[in-house]
Amino acid sequence: MADEMERLCSGVDGVDELIEGGYPYPSVILVAGPAGTGKTTFTQQFLFAGAEMGEIGLYFTTLSEPPQWVMHYMSNFKHLNKSHIGKNVIFCDIGQMLRKASPEEILAFIDEEVARTMAQRVVIDPITVIKEFLGNDYRPFLFDLVNHLKNWRAVSILTGEVEPNQLYPSEVAYASDGVVLLTYEEVEGARRKYMEVLKMRGTNHRTGKQSFVITKEDGFVVLSGTF
Ligand SMILES: Nc1ncnc2c1ncn2[C@@H]1O[C@H](COP(=O)(O)OP(=O)(O)OP(=O)(O)O)[C@@H](O)[C@H]1O
Numbered sequence: 001m002a003d004e005m006e007r008l009c010s011g012v013d014g015v016d017e018l019i020e021g022g023y024p025y026p027s028v029i030l031v032a033g034p035a036g037t038g039k040t041t042f043t044q045q046f047l048f049a050g051a052e053m054g055e056i057g058l059y060f061t062t063l064s065e066p067p068q069w070v071m072h073y074m075s076n077f078k079h080l081n082k083s084h085i086g087k088n089v090i091f092c093d094i095g096q097m098l099r100k101a102s103p104e105e106i107l108a109f110i111d112e113e114v115a116r117t118m119a120q121r122v123v124i125d126p127i128t129v130i131k132e133f134l135g136n137d138y139r140p141f142l143f144d145l146v147n148h149l150k151n152w153r154a155v156s157i158l159t160g161e162v163e164p165n166q167l168y169p170s171e172v173a174y175a176s177d178g179v180v181l182l183t184y185e186e187v188e189g190a191r192r193k194y195m196e197v198l199k200m201r202g203t204n205h206r207t208g209k210q211s212f213v214i215t216k217e218d219g220f221v222v223l224s225g226t227f
């Protein structure tokens with residue numbers, strides 16, 4: 001059958017219509033962009049949208065923002081229902097363990113948390129810092145991580161920090177089923193934000209840059225029909 005694939009909604013207005021209704025379930029999606037483009041906001045909306053439907057979301061912070069600060073900033077958004085925190089949206093800090101654990105230990109810990117919470121939605125934000133700790137083990141670690149997450153039958157979003165002169169972190173992009181790119185561009189003297197679906201396995205996705213905004217009322221919203 002052409003499209004019997006199960007999908008999970010993105011939680012971001014304007015995204016589902018670009019990807020045949022949602023992310024393939026299970027899958028691992030990379031959301032990549034430079035600092036401040038909206039990666040964390042994008043993933044929080046994904047988790048809270050699932051929570052609204054009774055799903056469990058698990059959010060791993062690595063080494064960029066401690067969970068209490070993510071919660072603090074997200075509490076500023078009117079559209080996120082904070083009562084899900086600690087119940088259907090579970091925060092978990094793996095920053096400390098990354099400093100000393102082996103790839104196997106990190107993987108085992110993530111596995112245990114996904115199994116314990118029975119999460120259908122998982123976020124690791126950002127994944128790219130793990131490279132600094134694992135060196136040559138990073139690529140095999142990503143491969144194992146993606147396979148484990150898919151075996152747990154979850155949609156997982158890994159966020160990727162993008163360095164200047166880099167389009168996206170390629171190791172994660174190759175391992176992932178989908179790649180969503182967030183960018184800034186200078187248009188007529190103003191800096192605008194764009195998102196683009198570069199890859200979505202099993203999906204006839206729309207291509208091209210879509211303009212988006214982040215507002216206090218509605219959070220991250222993709223504006224339809226804009227380029
Ligand atoms: N309450 C808000 N109202 C309007 N815009 C906001 C609000 N909160 C955040 N933003 C916008 O979102 C941007 C940051 O979003 P977010 O933290 O999701 O980005 P990020 O890509 O995760 O950043 P980093 O790379 O630093 O982790 C801010 O720079 C700001 O432009």
Ligand SMILES: [Mg+2]
Binds near residue numbers: 040041125
């Ligand atoms: Mg962030």
